[in-house]
Amino acid sequence: MLAPYQAFYNRLKDNYPSIKITSHIEPHLDHMGSEKPNIIEGLNFYFKNR
Amino acid sequence: MxxxxxxxxxxxxxxxxxxxxxxxxxxxxxxxxxxxxxxxxxxxxxxxxxxxxxxxxxxxxxxxxxxxxxxxxxxxxxxxxxxxCKKEEFNPNLTKEFSIHASSNGANYDIKVALPENYNPEATQYSTIYLLDGEEIFSFVAEKSKKISSDLSVLNALVISISYGNDRVNDYTPSKASEGDGGAENFALFIKNDLIPRIESDFAADTSRRSRVILGHSFGGLFAAYAFTNHNSDFGNYIMLSPSIWYDNEIMLRLEQENRNTNKYNDQLVFMGIG
The missing domain is CATH 1.20.58 (Methane Monooxygenase Hydroxylase; Chain G, domain 1)
Known part of the structure; x- marks a missing residue:
């Protein structure tokens, strides 16, 4: 599932000049286990960069 | 031995x-x-x-x-x-609830809104964070939003939980394929035409695109990606968690390309995460 995710990320990063984008991978957590840690990362990113 | x-x-x-x-x-x-x-x-x-x-x-x-x-x-x-396993619950005194009918797909959705502490509708306009799978993560996100904004000394946001009024997979999928029926467009129209206007009339919500966030995980993340490509004028911020970009032969890559010229110069804040 990582390849399509990475492809979409690269599309956004490379083609949108006004975008601020980041990708965060939780290497030791699975699909469900990574949800809450990534929510925290996502909220931090939002509140720091909005 | x-x-x-x-x-x-x-x-x-x-x-x-x-x-x-x-x-x-x-x-x-x-x-x-x-x-x-x-x-x-x-x-x-x-x-x-x-x-x-x-x-x-x-x-x-x-x-x-x-x-x-x-x-x-x-x-x-x-x-x-x-x-x-006791489920955490966000402060009920700061939680408002209502039900809303979706004109696009006929479903009714239960909505919860977490208000920031010291919510002051007379003096402040708040950003809004719209949650997919809201029944599962509302309290967690509301608590974390409160803590993180407090730690960073920035204004907290209104956290809006969207429940499962219709079939989840149908609502979150952009096309009909083996897993879903492709109801994302109708669901997006519900958010755009019914939910956002209701939130922005009943609460002290900032009405600008740049103040709206959509957050989703898995198929919810897929829908957040669809909101980016096909409803970019509705949200300026996207939190996509393990989005199912693989869905329907990676249809999101095609939708991104089709809508790129319309969206490419908009200001965007995007977080993508995966495990």
Missing amino acids: KTASPLVAEQIVHARLACVKHVPVVLQNPEIALAVLRATVQALAANYLNSRFFGSGYYLNQKQLNSKEMKNILLILVILFLAS
Whole structure:
């Protein structure tokens, strides 16, 4: 599932000049286990960069 | 007496350490409790298999745990896990609820809105964070939004939970394929035409695109990606968690390309995460 995710990320990063984008991978957590840690990362990113 | 195999011994030692040293942590974290429980079950199963099928093989010496002790630890962990599964609930005094009808697909959605502490509708306009799978993550996101904004000394946001008024997979999928029926466009129209206007009329919400966030996980993340490509004028911020970009032969890549020229110069804030 990582390849399509990475492809979409690269599309956004490379083609949108006004975008601020980041990708965060939780290497030791699975699909469900990574949800809450990534929510925290996502909220931090939002509140720091909005 | 023969000693346990290195693998079994290691698992037992880890389980013992986790159980003895981290009880307070386990009590606070269901995920950790589940991981410890899983490791203990694996150790117990390995110990049992060694004893049962390799009778001449490995046994535990007195410095390690015997099966009875392992069973006791397992029982304690189960109790701790069940205790830790108490679902956290965001402050009810700061939670507003209503139901809303979707004109696009005919469904009714239960909505929860978490207000910031010291909510002041007369003086402040708040950003809005719209949650997919809201029934599952509302309290967690509301609590974290409160804590993170407080830690960063920035204004908190209104956190809006969207429940399952219709079939989840149908609502979150952009096309009809094996897993879903492709109801994302109707669901997006519900958010755009019914929910956002209601939130921005009933609450002190900033009405600009740049103040709206959409957050989703898995198929919810897929819908957040669809909102980016096909409803970019509705949201300026996207939190996509393990989005199912693989869906329907990666249709999101095609939708992104089709809508790129319309969206490419908009300001965007995008977080993508995966595990």
